[in-house]
Amino acid sequence: MLKTLLIGFGCCACVLALGIVIGHFGISKPESPALSWADDVVKDVDENFITTFLSEVDNKEIEQNLRELTKVPHMATTEGDEQTVQFMLKRWKDSESGLDEAWREEYSVYLSFPDPKNPNKVTVVNASNAVLHTVREKEINYTSDQNDPNVVPPYAAYSPPGNIKGKLVYANYGRPNDYMLLNETMDLRGTVAITRYGGAGRAAKAINAAPYGVVGVLVYTDPYDINDGLMSDQNETYPHSWYLPPSGVERGSFNTLYGDLLTPYLAAKGIVQKWYSPSEITPIILKHVTFSSKITRIEFPALDGKMAPNDWQGSFPCPYNFGGPGFKAASTFKDSKVKVDIGNYDVVKNSSNVMGIIRGSVEPDRYVIYGNHRDSWVHGAIDPSSGTSVMLEISRVLGRMVKQGKWRPRRSIIFGSWGAEEFGLIGSAEYTEQYFTKLSERTVAYINVDIAVNAPGFESTSVYDNWIKYTNKTSPTHGVIPRFLEVTTLRLSITSGSLLWTCPTRTIGARIYPAYHTAYDTFDYASKYIDPGFTSHQAVARTAGNVLLRLADSLLLPLSCGDYAETLEDYLKEAVMQYEEQLKAKDLSMEPIKLAVSSFRRAASHLEEVIKNSDLKNEPLKVRMINDQLMLLDRAFLDPLAFPDKYAFRHVIWTSSSAGKPTFPGLADAFAKAASSGQQSDWDKVHYHLSILTQAIEGAAHTLTSTF
Amino acid sequence: MLKTLLIGFGCCACVLALGIVIGHFGISKPESPALSWADDVVKDVDENFITTFLSEVDNKEIEQNLRELTKVPHMATTEGDEQTVQFMLKRWKDSESGLDEAWREEYSVYLSFPDPKNPNKVTVVNASNAVLHTVREKEINYTSDQNDPNVVPPYAAYSPPGNIKGKLVYANYGRPNDYMLLNETMDLRGTVAITRYGGAGRAAKAINAAPYGVVGVLVYTDPYDINDGLMSDQNETYPHSWYLPPSGVERGSFNTLYGDLLTPYLAAKGIVQKWYSPSEITPIILKHVTFSSKITRIEFPALDGKMAPNDWQGSFPCPYNFGGPGFKAASTFKDSKVKVDIGNYDVVKNSSNVMGIIRGSVEPDRYVIYGNHRDSWVHGAIDPSSGTSVMLEISRVLGRMVKQGKWRPRRSIIFGSWGAEEFGLIGSAEYTEQYFTKLSERTVAYINVDIAVNAPGFESTSVYDNWIKYTNKTSPTHGVIPRFLEVTTLRLSITSGSLLWTCPTRTIGARIYPAYHTAYDTFDYASKYIDPGFTSHQAVARTAGNVLLRLADSLLLPLSCGDYAETLEDYLKEAVMQYEEQLKAKDLSMEPIKLAVSSFRRAASHLEEVIKNSDLKNEPLKVRMINDQLMLLDRAFLDPLAFPDKYAFRHVIWTSSSAGKPTFPGLADAFAKAASSGQQSDWDKVHYHLSILTQAIEGAAHTLTSTF
Structure with missing residues (x-):
């Protein structure tokens, strides 16, 4: 595999000028004279300061941040999450490298967890309900991290509790066209569909199935879609490489909305009363379809029916059939059904954002916001702790400058460590709901670095050179320039960017890194296979910090x-x-x-x-x-x-x-x-x-x- | 009748500070030194300039403006309307007293007019359809103004064309409770309800009737509600006094929405395509109820049924009965029905706003907007031309200062002369739709002076003294202060105020002046009975201009x-x-x-x-x-x-x-x-x-x- 570097800068707006300047830092300017009031008001960004900032960003510090953040699983609102809250607060309140102020913003939000007393189960049962096969309920442990009792077993958050049983069918990615085609081969009413990750959002796989009378949907990760096509054998995967082991399961939220489900468009603060009750929002989540998320390499060979088309085939060493529905008469699963038992429970819990600020000297009422979520599904070394480690390194370098009186930004810089993102962007959504008008009127830009690095690889030229080489576009105005990946924007419509090291050349364009949302996304995984030495993290910190400083300090905003x-x-x-x-x-x-x-x-x-x-x-x-x-x-x-x-x-x-x-x-x-x-x-x-x-x-x- | 003066300042926001300062103009300050750039940026409102402005506001100029604006009827989009457009443009482009720039903003909007070939009619017909009585179709002429062929006959705009027939009933003001009570005395299905103006919006009188099966609604003005209770004899009314003559009819729009009906939330510019078709919006206007607006003093004595309660009685010299439904067996109308023929037609026509601007010197991107509609139903001397005359006098005095290089406001002042207001605030609504974000982000305040003076009366003390005497409130912070009438606000939510001379002591609190929306609202009426000498108009111009200047020139906005x-x-x-x-x-x-x-x-x-x-x-x-x-x-x-x-x-x-x-x-x-x-x-x-x-x-x- 060709190992290369790429930064995708997702941009909802006119941030282009940024791309142009990033390649050219280091141009020095004469030192400012002693500041008078009038000079201060018209002071522009200081290139020397940016150079200093870049030189102080330290890969060892980032590594240390990551080690600290990933000590224990830190799913939203758990004890591990609270440990990361305390860690962020400690860092941002540090007297030598902290921010002007740091605090916690708490919301009471509607979450969904698996019930340890009533674990989720997928089984194959025969006509007399005897269990012929039970799907594995948790991942195989390869490192001590995974022995932690707080590793949450794989589950589909917001899948309503209940039990269903039906004949199994294979529905590819669960896209509308997939079900349409499947429906042409059989009557889908009462069936349980197994779908693979990719091609459609998690919840969409069930929403698309509902009109056909499918009673349950299972979601698994096919090695074809995550391990660069074919590698799926136990010896080829983690801990032997960065590929996902056969028992790995991607967790995820099956909520289709954003923010707390009980308080749409309103901040879930004590002060705002809950508007929806859980029974009212159930229709949003779906009523009759139950989710699960399991890898299964036993059911596939047994599936009956015609062979599915080529683009439905995955990497298990068997043909992928549609299903009869159900299993082949010749298989041990003959006449059997799949039974799904979901024991999830819903609960309103307090989730925290950690916020910090460096107040602006000239225009304190203009905000450049830099954020990332803090909660993970398990240890979350890549998602989201790689980004949090980068954020902490940026805030450390800038905080120190402020504490030493060497620098203060023209505009205010706000850092946000969001809670409960994995359940549906909850922490950041509640924050924007709470401060809607204030943020809308005053925010210059938002920079998000969630997963900072999601693939190995580095070429030893500059960030700019790599960027323009691997992801470019030709603009009528500027000629060949780095390309920004465009992103959608929600209610606030603030100019936003997201930075990420990724790898443009993975064989089949896997949508994400192999350990995503599994128990294998650990410090060991990140430091061995994603970024040994943390130099890619360092490059992201430098680039994101550079962008941040230009947005905060430029006299004229770098927006075109x-x-x-x-x-x-x-x-x-x-x-x-x-x-x-x-x-x-x-x-x-x-x-x-x-x-x-x-x-x-x-x-x-x-x-x-x-x-x-x-x-x-x-x-x-x-x-x-x-x-x-x-x-x-x-x-x-x-x-x-x-x-x-x-x-x-x-x-x-x-x-x-x-x-x-x-x-x-x-x-x-x-x-x-x-x-x-x-x-x-x-x-x-x-x-x-x-x-x-x-x-x-x-x-x-x-x-x-x-x-x- | 006690003749007094009052200014009601309708206020949607925090304009209170204005009230405080208005009583205290004339406090002089030292002259500014020659302006340097820095001085200019922090210059505050100049009290001497305000004093000069006040002294230059001329009642004779206002009188002359009114004479010019009311020469001919100028209903929206008619030839008379275009004459007023040209007049405004001429004044605002005048090289000696015009604004920096003036222009026309045109919208193509959905309007409703009576069809001269198919006039609206209300008749009483017997069982064999013979016409026993025809209600007068236009007002009696008392002055030459009213001979103008362009006086539009009384009609209910947006009443759908058609013919209905039914037994007559009396429904008081047409409020929900009125119909509820009436319904207890009889079956309302198939009846035609006659209601008096007041108590409920025009269209509401029909909307409230619809659930009971009423097939048509007539609206008339009872002398009780407009002529201070009892005066309704021909010799007591205009041209002998300001009271409404018996044949006077209030025209009006029966549209319940704001802005062009075919393009809700979108500006009705050529560039925006019509979104609704007329057939789609009909349900908004009502489907089965037809309106007319007629005075009738013949039908009432003939109405059958029980006598209506005290608060249903008006000033016709007869008891007001509910109706049988229909007429008394003893009357000539025995067994007769009321027949309503509506010949209105709908049409999309071009309506113009006239806009003018004085650009700000320091903060050109902050706007203080001053506006009024220009279109009337007939000559519209009071509604809206009294306000337009005042606006033109303010713009004349300020325009001259600008042209002479003596003054330029800190912030931009925008003048707006809106079109087609009478049909549903159309011109101003389209303007705000077209420039929604720009206005929302940058407008400091909006001042509206529509009807500038609507009652005779003046006490020779200051505006402030009159205001605080007749309309005051006690504030915990400020003690006794002039009271602002609070108004609702539509989409933009810009701090707004509306100024008006009125009379707080009319016997029964008539909702408006007697000639409102009738053919008697002429220059003759205004100059004889509302404001002889135009000194009340002058006081409004001074007060509104004072407010305008403080909003435009104060260093710190006078908003609290x-x-x-x-x-x-x-x-x-x-x-x-x-x-x-x-x-x-x-x-x-x-x-x-x-x-x-x-x-x-x-x-x-x-x-x-x-x-x-x-x-x-x-x-x-x-x-x-x-x-x-x-x-x-x-x-x-x-x-x-x-x-x-x-x-x-x-x-x-x-x-x-x-x-x-x-x-x-x-x-x-x-x-x-x-x-x-x-x-x-x-x-x-x-x-x-x-x-x-x-x-x-x-x-x-x-x-x-x-x-x-």
Whole structure:
């Protein structure tokens, strides 16, 4: 396997200018004279300070952070989680390298756990309910870490408790098309579907199954999808390599929403009363389908029915059949059913975010937020502790500078260590709900580093060189540049980025690293196979810190509205190519949206001219005015009515789309639906999305001029 | 009648500080030295300039404006409307007293007009359809104005065309309780209800009737409700006094929403495609009920049935009966029905706003908006031209100062002359939809002066003295102060005020001046009976201009978060008194909301301390930071999900409420519903409103500190 390096910078907005500068740090500037009040107000980012910061980021410190964070399992709200809370607080309150202030923000949130007295079970039972086979309930231990009694057994969080029994069928990734095809070969009512991870979200595998009368869904990881295709033998996997051992199980939440389920759009603080009761939210989670998540290499060879198509085949050494439903008459499982017993229980528990702040000197009311979740499923060395270790190293270096009086950022830097992310982004969602208006009005950008490094590999050139080599795009304005991976954005619509070392060349494009959400994601695993020496972690810390400092200290925010225009133009081009002809046939015109994109480009060019022609060093209020325009640009694309069926999505450019086209998500989804149904009411929705897009883009363009 | 003066300042937010300063203009300050850049940035409002402004506001100019604006009828989108557009543009582009720039913003909007070929008719017909009586179709002319062929005959805009026939009944004000009582005396199915203006919105009179099977609703003005009780004889009314003549009819829109009906939440620009078709919006307007608006003093004496209660009686010299339904056997209308023929047609037409701007010198990206609608039903001398005349005088005085280089506001001043208001606030709503984000992020305040003066009367003391004498309140913080009338706020949640001279002592508290929306609202009427000499108009212009200048020029915005806290405390007190006991019985606690209001008060006091302890003259960025907090405070109370059934309402403090209590509107409405139905799902809604209120108030409190 070619070992290479890549940074994907997920970006919801106009952060492009960042990419350009990252490759060029180290340009020195003359030292500032002693600061007077006026000098302070117009001070720009200090390149020497960035150089110092980069040199002080220490891989050994990161390694030590990771060792500390991964001592014990730290699933949300457990005792291990509380230990990490204390550790973060201790570090951020340290008198020599801590922040200005650090504190805990607690929420009481709705969680789901397996019941030790009533463990989850998947068995094969015959007609007289005799158990013919029991699926393994926990992973095989290879290191002492895994002997910890607090290793949570594999389970599907939020799967409602209950017992079901049905004939087994194989449903590939559990995508809508998978069930549609399967349904053509048999009557699915009363069956239990086994699906493999990948291709569709966890809960989607069950939601997609429900219309066909499937009563239960099992999810397992096929070696094909995680171990670079074929490696699945016990000797080829961890502890012998980074590959997932056969008994490894990916845990996960089967909640489709974001934030605490009982308090949608409201912070789950004591002060806010619970709005939903669990019985009311059950329909969101699904009523009749029960989940489990188990590897099984015994059931597959026994499955009856026709052989499934090529792209349904995995890496177990047998053909993958659809199922009869059920097992072959020739197998020991003849006439048997699969029985699933779920003993999960739901509970409201206190989960903590740990927050810290370095207050800004000139614009304390402008925030650059840097965050990561703290909770894991088991030890979580990679997910999320690699990112937390990096965050702690950045805060250590910056905190020390502040404590020594050597530096204070222009804008406030807020660090967030979120709780209960694994259950559905709960800690960060509650935080944004609690401080919604304040954050929306004042946040310059959010940087997230969750999994910092998820694959081995390093080339000894610069981050920038690696980035532009392996993940690039050609921009009409800038030529070849590092490519940012675009991400969707939820309610707040704050310019956001996520950094990650990954490996672009894994054979089959596995969606994640092999030990993800299993009991094998430990310090041993991370330090042996992912990043021995922690130099990749160090590079992430340097890069993320560099971005953070430029956002916090630049006089003019490093956000480019021209690059935003480029994205809109790309999206428009794709939309015209994909949809214009068919829209015309329905009497729907794309001219308004074309005019809107032109208006946006014109307004962006105008603002760029204003910036170029301004004497920013002498006009502190004008700098603030321009920065406000850049900071708030993304907010102009919010429409709380655009996606009534998509919880928390409001951004007409950066919302998740199921159509999978690199274009306007609402239009793409509406078009796909109308083209498939042919119904006038669906074409009306296309019409609606054309209208709201047009108005949003025009509205955003208006914000790029200071008056009228 | 005691003739007195009053200014009601409708206020959605924290404008209280304004009230305090208005009484004290004229305090002089030393002249500024020659401006350097730094001085300019921290320049405060200039009291000498305000004094100059006040002295230049000219009553004769206002009179001349009104004469010009009321030459011809100028209903929205008619030729007369276009003449007023041209007049506004000419004035605002004038080289000696115009603004920096003025332009037209056009929207194509859905309107409803009577069809001259198919006029609306109300007749009494006997069993063989012979017409026994026809209700007058237009007002009697008393002045030459009314001979204008463009006087639109009385009609109910958006009443769907059609013909209905039914027995007549009298339904008082058409409130829910009125129909409920009426329904106890007879079967209302198939009847036509006659209702009087007042007590309920126009459309509500029909919406409330629909559940009982009423097929048509007529609306008339009872002399009791408009002519101070009893005066209704032809010799006592206009042209002999300001009272409404017997043939006067109040026109009006029976649309319950705001803005263009075909493009809800979207600007009705060419660039945005129409989203609803008329057939889809009909249900909003009502399907089976037809409106008309006619005075009738013939039908009443003939109405059969029991005599209606005292508070149903009006000023016609006869007892008001419920109706049989239908007429007395002894009357000439025996066995007759009322027939209503509506010939309205709907049409999409271009309506214009006229916009003008004086750009700010220091903070051009902060807007103080001053507006009024321009369209009338007929000549509209009072509604809206009294307000437009005042606006033009303010813009003339300020425009001249700008053209002469003597003054430029710190912040931009935007003037808006809205189109098609009478049909449902269309011009202003489309404007806010088009520039939603830009206005929301940058508008300091909005001042509306529609009807500037609606009653005769003046006492020769100052505006402030009159105000505090006739409309005051006692504040725990400030003692006795002028009272602001609180108004609801729609989507944007911008601090807003509305100014009006009115008369607090009219005998029965008539809801409006007698000629409102009739053909008698002419220059003759206004100059003879409402404000001879135009000195009341002048006082409004001075006061509104004074407020405008303080909002535009003050270094620190004259908005008080402490006064906002006071309102929240008043609301809370009322809510605790009204609801706490019953909430406790339902296990719902008011403690969270009490804590939230305390948090808000604490945060407001903190900000007031910060302001007091700041050296604002030397900290331009800090001033901007504090001003942003004050300007945006109201935005923190927006929740787009709080009122799913109330179009365009999002503000959890300033939304319209039907419960009529001076407290939190969502809570009050939810409580009234739950207390009446007793259903658990309704108590859950109360719970929900407690939660969103708590979070909104806490969230607003958070915005009053600059960091965390």
